[in-house]
Amino acid sequence: MSNQKKRNFQIEAFKHRVVVDPKYAEKTWSILEHAIHEIYNHNASGLSFEELYRNAYNMVLHKFGEKLYSGLVATMTAHLKEISKSIEAAQGDLFLEELNRKWNDHNKALQMIRDILMYMDRTYIPNTHKTPVHELGLNLWRDNVIHSSKIQSRLLSMLLELVHRERTGEVIDRGLMRNIIKMLMDLGSSVYQEDFEKPFLEVSAEFYMGESQKFIECCDCGDYLKKAELRLNEEIERVTHYLDVKSEVKITNVVEKEMIANHMMRLVHMENSGLVNMLLDDKYEDLGRMYNLFRRVPNGLSTIRDVMTSHLREIGKQLVTDAEKLKDPVEFVQRLLDEKDKYDSIISQAFSNDKTFQNALNSSFEYFINLNNRSPEFISLFVDDKLRKGLKGVSEEDVEIILDKVMMLFRYLQEKDVFEKYYKQHLAKRLLSGKTVSDDAERSLIVKLKTECGYQFTSKLEGMFTDMKTSQDTMQGFYASHPELTDGPTLVVQVLTTGSWPTQPSITCNLPAEMSALCEKFRSYYLGTHTGRRLSWQTNMGTADIKATFGKGQKHELNVSTYQMCVLILFNNADRLSYKEVEQATGIPASDLKRCLQSMACVKGKNVLRKEPMSKDIGEDDAFFVNDKFTSKFYKVKIGTVVAQKESEPEKQETRQRVEEDRKPQIEAAIVRIMKSRRVLDHNNIIAEVTKQLQSRFLANPTEIKKRIESLIERDFLERDNNDRKLYRYLA
Amino acid sequence: MKRKDTVKLISADEMEFVIDKDAAMVSQTIRNMLTSPGGFAETELGEVTFPEISAVILEKICQYFYWALQYSRGKETEFHIEPELTLELMMAANYLHA
Numbered sequence: 001m002s003n004q005k006k007r008n009f010q011i012e013a014f015k016h017r018v019v020v021d022p023k024y025a026e027k028t029w030s031i032l033e034h035a036i037h038e039i040y041n042h043n044a045s046g047l048s049f050e051e052l053y054r055n056a057y058n059m060v061l062h063k064f065g066e067k068l069y070s071g072l073v074a075t076m077t078a079h080l081k082e083i084s085k086s087i088e089a090a091q092g093d094l095f096l097e098e099l100n101r102k103w104n105d106h107n108k109a110l111q112m113i114r115d116i117l118m119y120m121d122r123t124y125i126p127n128t129h130k131t132p133v134h135e136l137g138l139n140l141w142r143d144n145v146i147h148s149s150k151i152q153s154r155l156l157s158m159l160l161e162l163v164h165r166e167r168t169g170e171v172i173d174r175g176l177m178r179n180i181i182k183m184l185m186d187l188g189s190s191v192y193q194e195d196f197e198k199p200f201l202e203v204s205a206e207f208y209m210g211e212s213q214k215f216i217e218c219c220d221c222g223d224y225l226k227k228a229e230l231r232l233n234e235e236i237e238r239v240t241h242y243l244d245v246k247s248e249v250k251i252t253n254v255v256e257k258e259m260i261a262n263h264m265m266r267l268v269h270m271e272n273s274g275l276v277n278m279l280l281d282d283k284y285e286d287l288g289r290m291y292n293l294f295r296r297v298p299n300g301l302s303t304i305r306d307v308m309t310s311h312l313r314e315i316g317k318q319l320v321t322d323a324e325k326l327k328d329p330v331e332f333v334q335r336l337l338d339e340k341d342k343y344d345s346i347i348s349q350a351f352s353n354d355k356t357f358q359n360a361l362n363s364s365f366e367y368f369i370n371l372n373n374r375s376p377e378f379i380s381l382f383v384d385d386k387l388r389k390g391l392k393g394v395s396e397e398d399v400e401i402i403l404d405k406v407m408m409l410f411r412y413l414q415e416k417d418v419f420e421k422y423y424k425q426h427l428a429k430r431l432l433s434g435k436t437v438s439d440d441a442e443r444s445l446i447v448k449l450k451t452e453c454g455y456q457f458t459s460k461l462e463g464m465f466t467d468m469k470t471s472q473d474t475m476q477g478f479y480a481s482h483p484e485l486t487d488g489p490t491l492v493v494q495v496l497t498t499g500s501w502p503t504q505p506s507i508t509c510n511l512p513a514e515m516s517a518l519c520e521k522f523r524s525y526y527l528g529t530h531t532g533r534r535l536s537w538q539t540n541m542g543t544a545d546i547k548a549t550f551g552k553g554q555k556h557e558l559n560v561s562t563y564q565m566c567v568l569i570l571f572n573n574a575d576r577l578s579y580k581e582v583e584q585a586t587g588i589p590a591s592d593l594k595r596c597l598q599s600m601a602c603v604k605g606k607n608v609l610r611k612e613p614m615s616k617d618i619g620e621d622d623a624f625f626v627n628d629k630f631t632s633k634f635y636k637v638k639i640g641t642v643v644a645q646k647e648s649e650p651e652k653q654e655t656r657q658r659v660e661e662d663r664k665p666q667i668e669a670a671i672v673r674i675m676k677s678r679r680v681l682d683h684n685n686i687i688a689e690v691t692k693q694l695q696s697r698f699l700a701n702p703t704e705i706k707k708r709i710e711s712l713i714e715r716d717f718l719e720r721d722n723n724d725r726k727l728y729r730y731l732a
Numbered sequence: 733m734k735r736k737d738t739v740k741l742i743s744a745d746e747m748e749f750v751i752d753k754d755a756a757m758v759s760q761t762i763r764n765m766l767t768s769p770g771g772f773a774e775t776e777l778g779e780v781t782f783p784e785i786s787a788v789i790l791e792k793i794c795q796y797f798y799w800a801l802q803y804s805r806g807k808e809t810e811f812h813i814e815p816e817l818t819l820e821l822m823m824a825a826n827y828l829h830a
Contacts, residue, residue: 049765049775050780057827115764122829 025064028055029071035116036072039109042078052116072117076137080144081107088150096158099151100179103141110137142187146195155180159196160203166238167207178242185244203253204235208258216263220273222286228259229289252296261297270306275307279346287350301356309360312343316368320375322374329374333382337405340365366412366555374652376419379409383445386425392437396410399441407448414699417666418659421458425502427461431468432494432541455698463500471495478525491518495526496538509539509562510587512569539563540592548608551628558608559638563588563596568608571626579622594618599639606639663698667708670694673718677731683726739766741771741794746777747787755797760829785827789820793828 025031035052059068083102090098114121114133121133131139145151159180162172211231215224216315231253239248260267267290268275294300319335326332351357369375382407394402413419430436443465447633450458471494478493479485511519523535542562546569549555560568566586570577577585583593599620601611610627611618670693675681681689686709687702694700707729712718721727739756741749757763765780782790792813799811813821 046773048781049768050782053761053765053825054784112768118761118764118829119827284741 025059025062025067028059028064028068031055032059032068033071033075033114034721036075036079036109036113039112040105042105049116053118056117057119060120060124065120065128068117068120069124069130072113072133073140076113076140077144080140083143084148084151087145088148095154096162096176096180099145099155100176100183102145103179103183106137106141110134113137117348129690138187142191146184146187146191152195156195156199160200163200163238164203164207167234170365172243179241181244181301183519192244197244197250200247201250204251205258207256208255209262212259212263216266221267221270221275221290222268222273222278222283224263225286225289225293228255228293231255231259232293256293256296260293260300264294264297264300264303268303275304276311279308279311279343282342282346284346284349287346288352290356291351301354305357305360308357309364312361312364313367315339316364317371320368320372326372326374326378329378329381330376331408332384334408336365337367340354340405340408362412365409366414367560369409369412370414373415373418376413376415377422377652377655379406379413380419380422380426382406383423384430387430387437387441387445388435389437397439399438400444403441403445403448406445407452411452415659415663416453416457417697418656421502421655421659421662424464424584427464428502428541433543460500461611463497467496467500468494474526477529478522481525485518485521489514490519491522492521495535501564508537508587509566510585511537511539511562512566515565523600550608550626550630554631555635556630556632557636558664559595559636563592564639567593567596567600570611570625575625577624578639579618579620579624582624597622597624601627603639608637608639663704664708666694666697667700667705668712671705671708671712675728676720678730680721680727680729682724683728736738738778741790742779742781743785743790744783744788745787747790749790749794751797753819755794758797759793762828786820787825789817789824792817792821795823799824 032052032055035047038047043143048678056068060066083106087095087102089099110133114137117133124130125132130136146155160176162177166172181192181196184196197474208231212228215227219227235251235255236248239245239251243251244397255324275287277283278290279298279666290304291301294304316339319332319339320326347353347357347361372378386402386406397484410416410419415678427442430442436442446458446461446465449461474495475492510516519537526535527533544560544562545566546558547555547556548568558568563586566588567582570582570585574581579597582597584589586593588596594617597609598616599606601607601609601618601624604617607627608630610623610625612623613619667690670690671686674689674693683706687705690705691700691702709718712727713720716731717727719731721729737753738750739753741751741756741830743749753766756766762780772823796811799809802809
């Protein structure tokens with residue numbers, strides 16, 4: 001057949017293939033058609049690829065591509081129609097298997113056909129923009145089999161039924177499902193979506209709507225959530241096993257919507273098992289589950305957050321307004337800390353440290369702590385208690401932890417200046433009576449306060465510490481320079497700088513002779529080294545240790561206040577004294593004297609004095625004797641030291657008034673500062689700016705600010721604008 | 733002696749060329765032939781008949797396969813084609829998609 005003589009470039013060699021023979025095309029096509037039949041009938045082994053390929057090649061080459069293509073279409077369609085009939089004939093469950101099998105066959109055949117018709121695919125089809133063979137095969141399959149009226153609906157219902165069966169707990173043939181679904185995906189994503197996914201999602205929605213209705217009637221919140229989670233995971237698993245990955249998001253949305261979003265409010269507010277109960281019972285697992293599930297739906301988390309916030313505010317409000325609880329400030333603060341700890345651990349364990357929840361917690365605490373205006377005082381008392389005895393024996397890290405917690409509560413306070421006032425008072429008492437458990441702890445707290453509020457806040461407190469230290473040095477110096485005094489009564493003086501310490505009205509009393517001589521010596525010593533200073537004795541804040549011998553010879557060492565010491569020393573020279581005599585001799589103010597006599601005469605175990613009559617209160621006509629029958633188990637007896645207590649009503653009023661007074665200059669300073677930089681500002685803006693500036697110390701009252709502005713205008717710091725009454729101008 | 737990874741190409745005038753499968757796969761057509769899922773005769777026997785390609789051309793084609801493999805592995809030499817072979821060679825190349 002081949003040409004030996006190539007040198008002539010003759011084309012004769014191909015002459016016998018020129019289309020002289022009109023039937024050539026027919027003949028070639030019938031060969032191919034036959035081949036296709038054989039392929040579909042699984043008889044391909046007898047065929048020669050090369051021959052078929054060559055035939056197809058030739059047809060295309062000789063411009064019979066059209067015929068080839070249309071013939072292919074027709075043949076395939078015919079075969080597919082037969083195939084679809086046989087699938088339709090399948091009964092019941094065998095339907096899907098039959099479909100699957102035929103699909104596999106078709107794919108195999110298609111590939112073989114494509115291989116032999118490769119040349120056409122390469123050249124003819126791109127030229128004519130027809131569908132390539134492979135795609136053509138898929139389309140024909142889709143049109144003739146899947147979309148044939150009988151098969152389409154049956155296929156869908158079978159698939160949905162299988163899914164339903166699996167949902168109700170049966171085991172189904174997942175491999176088969178996977179293949180069928182894959183077939184749908186291969187036919188095009190629109191086929192998958194239209195023929196399966198959409199109805200699947202609808203049916204699923206109905207199913208879950210029913211499920212959720214059923215469950216929510218009979219389950220409590222925790223159980224329901226467990227079930228919802230189970231179903232959700234099941235659906236995700238289903239997708240990985242036999243559905244398209246893109247369906248995962250869609251189906252999870254369906255489940256989330258039906259099972260969670262639609263019942264959110266009901267779940268959260270469920271009686272006896274809803275969110276509030278979970279919070280109260282620390283049900284970390286349930287709460288964590290709720291958090292994870294609700295996170296998937298819009299507004300889920302904000303619902304939880306809102307309920308938690310309102311619940312917190314509720315119990316917080318109860319806490320701070322419960323009169324019972326308020327009787328013991330230390331208890332009260334401890335309860336607050338406990339609540340905070342509880343919710344901190346809930347947030348960290350169940351809500352995965354979500355910042356928004358943390359913020360909600362903070363704002364709730366801030367809200368209810370400030371509902372009770374004694375909170376600053378109580379917190380200070382709590383700290384006082386801890387620093388006096390609560391921290392004894394506690395390790396350094398634990399001390400830090402407790403102080404940090406206190407700082408946390410401190411941050412919530414709006415009226416920080418009130419806290420400062422009380423803290424100063426309590427600190428003064430602690431320092432002067434030497435009752436603080438750990439100097440380091442005190443200093444540590446001061447440092448924390450400084451970091452939080454700035455130097456201004458703590459400068460006076462630090463001044464108090466400095467005074468204590470300086471006094472120690474002074475005392476050493478005093479005794480060093482007066483060696484003759486070591487035999488007499490020992491004097492320990494604390495020199496307090498007036499500005500740093502809480503102001504007390506200084507009322508002196510008449511000290512016994514031995515003491516006053518000693519005190520004068522000290523005064524001259526001190527003034528010798530520090531000229532230009534003025535010393536005044538604060539006798540209401542001192543303490544004394546005195547040795548007493550009672551009637552039966554029992555000796556005790558008594559630790560008393562300075563006032564009490566004055567009273568007791570009087571009995572060195574007299575056996576019986578009336579109230580009036582005591583008052584005159586000591587010069588102690590009446591209320592203090594009464595208290596001090598009460599603690600020495602009326603308190604069991606500390607009654608070093610006897611009173612006639614034996615009533616509880618001190619009357620003006622009472623008489624006092626030394627109690628010779630006084631006994632105590634201990635050698636050292638402590639009587640009535642000055643303890644920091646919850647203030648009584650009048651005291652509280654007084655303190656508050658002082659705080660208000662202190663605020664006035666601060667407000668004025670803020671106003672002046674602002675006006676100096678802005679020059680001109682209107683009323684509302686001033687209020688806003690001032691409030692913002694003072695925020696870190698206290699919440700400024702707008703009326704008060706207005707008053708201060710008026711006062712500043714009177715004093716010619718500001719003036720009102722002539723045209724606009726609301727505008728203020730700074731006067732240099 | 734037929735080794736496992738060779739194929740036999742048979743020309744129109746019954747000349748047999750035994751080449752490696754890798755070389756043969758340079759031709760897309762041959763590659764499809766050999767990897768087609770159907771049970772075609774070619775895959776069974778491991779030989780392909782080309783009743784329309786002469787031995788001379790087929791020989792040149794086999795040389796081309798090997799040269800193509802060499803070239804793809806970096807050895808850039810020239811492939812010489814005698815001018816009188818060109819037309820038939822090109823037709824065959826088109827047929828074999830190489």
